[in-house]
Amino acid sequence: xxxxxxxxxxxxxxxxxxxxxxxxxxxxxxxxxxxxxxxxxxxxxxxxxxxxxxxxxxxxxxxxxxxxxxxxxxxxxxxxxxxxxxxxxxxxxxxxxxxxxxxxxxxxxxxxxxxxxxxxxxxxxxxxxxxxxxxxxxxxxxxxxxxxxxxxxxxxxxxxxxxxxxxxxxxxxxxxxxxxxxxxxxxxxxxxxxxxxxxxxxxxxxxxxxxxxxxxxxxxxxxxxxxxxxxxxxxxxxxxxxxxxxxxxxxxxxxxxxxxxxxxxxxxxxxxxxxxxxxxxxxxxxxxxxxxxxxxxxxxxxxxxxx
RNA sequence: CGCGGGGUAGAGCAGUUGGUAGCUCGUCGGGCUCAUAACCCGGAGGUCGUGUGGUUCAAGUCCCACCCCCGCAA
Numbered sequence: 001x002x003x004x005x006x007x008x009x010x011x012x013x014x015x016x017x018x019x020x021x022x023x024x025x026x027x028x029x030x031x032x033x034x035x036x037x038x039x040x041x042x043x044x045x046x047x048x049x050x051x052x053x054x055x056x057x058x059x060x061x062x063x064x065x066x067x068x069x070x071x072x073x074x075x076x077x078x079x080x081x082x083x084x085x086x087x088x089x090x091x092x093x094x095x096x097x098x099x100x101x102x103x104x105x106x107x108x109x110x111x112x113x114x115x116x117x118x119x120x121x122x123x124x125x126x127x128x129x130x131x132x133x134x135x136x137x138x139x140x141x142x143x144x145x146x147x148x149x150x151x152x153x154x155x156x157x158x159x160x161x162x163x164x165x166x167x168x169x170x171x172x173x174x175x176x177x178x179x180x181x182x183x184x185x186x187x188x189x190x191x192x193x194x195x196x197x198x199x200x201x202x203x204x205x206x207x208x209x210x211x212x213x214x215x216x217x218x219x220x221x222x223x224x225x226x227x228x229x230x231x232x233x234x235x236x237x238x239x240x241x242x243x244x245x246x247x248x249x250x251x252x253x254x255x256x257x258x259x260x261x262x263x264x265x266x267x268x269x270x271x272x273x274x275x276x277x278x279x280x281x282x283x284x285x286x287x288x289x290x291x292x293x294x295x296x297x298x299x300x301x302x303x304x305x306x307x
Numbered sequence: 308c309g310c311g312g313g314g315u316a317g318a319g320c321a322g323u324u325g326g327u328a329g330c331u332c333g334u335c336g337g338g339c340u341c342a343u344a345a346c347c348c349g350g351a352g353g354u355c356g357u358g359u360g361g362u363u364c365a366a367g368u369c370c371c372a373c374c375c376c377c378g379c380a381a
Binding site: 036037039040283286289295 | 319378
């Protein structure tokens with residue numbers, strides 16, 4: 001099977017690897033253009049590009065998929081199937097429908113819930129207890145295509161987005177492998193998406209500041225949903241602190257935001273009379289470290305407030 | 308040349324107007340205790356990111372270059 005792979009971030013990499021491992025002929029890889037990233041605006045290639053080049057694959061990084069040029073390239077590649085995994089661009093119908101088997105997408109949620117670009121994080125932010133990966137036959141809408149296969153996984157109460165990302169990334173590769181095999185065998189039935197839908201938009205920094213008047217569970221979900229990126233934040237003694245890891249604590253009568261204990265973890269009172277126990281954090285300009293290490297060098301005392 | 312913070316004992320930090328380093332945790336030994344993550348006493352452990360650089364009688368502390376880490380912004 002001649003396959004064109006379209007993907008960009010780390011999440012896509014296991015899928016690409018799996019296609020190669022399964023012996024498919026990856027005739028081309030589309031990925032986002034290199035972008036200025038990080039300090040000094042160093043031009044950084046997306047992870048899929050790096051991986052593709054290591055395997056000697058042809059890489060294409062068009063700015064637009066709608067100007068005819070991309071379609072021309074695709075025609076020359078003559079794929080039997082397009083595989084799209086977190087590519088980051090909305091594809092027009094002529095691109096999607098060019099291959100004999102059309103285009104298949106791997107999405108990190110149980111569709112039709114959590115369509116959009118940040119399904120992993122929103123599942124955790126909303127406190128979902130299970131999620132999964134779905135493959136679908138793409139149409140022009142955003143994650144609205146008919147569903148092919150899916151796999152489920154529970155979300156433990158302390159799992160972070162980063163951890164779930166890695167799990168779903170591998171699961172996605174497996175679902176993809178199964179999907180392609182089933183397509184080749186011609187025994188796959190597409191199921192229209194029905195039922196409750198919701199949308200998982202891109203994360204923004206406005207989600208980061210913690211409001212300790214919310215319940216401990218809400219704060220905890222915010223922290224793990226935004227961990228490791230972009231990370232929930234709070235202010236302590238005028239400095240911004242990123243918070244990466246918390247656990248649900250016991251009851252307290254302290255005011256929201258007040259630190260009630262700081263021996264091994266930093267326990268903060270929330271709005272519902274319970275605490276969250278911070279175990280991993282990062283002060284602006286400093287490295288990420290455990291609460292224990294943080295407390296060793298910084299004098300934090302019970303009674304202080306997070307804002 | 309996007310803006311900014313930082314590299315000092317295993318870890319996290321301090322180090323004032325330049326005079327060869329200190330705190331907390333950990334660690335090792337001893338003590339107290341029914342017991343302990345608690346407490347007491349004592350010890351080990353650092354060529355202060357690199358340059359065999361510059362200034363100086365003297366630099367962790369000032370100047371220069373380079374390497375690395377991090378926050379913002381993208």
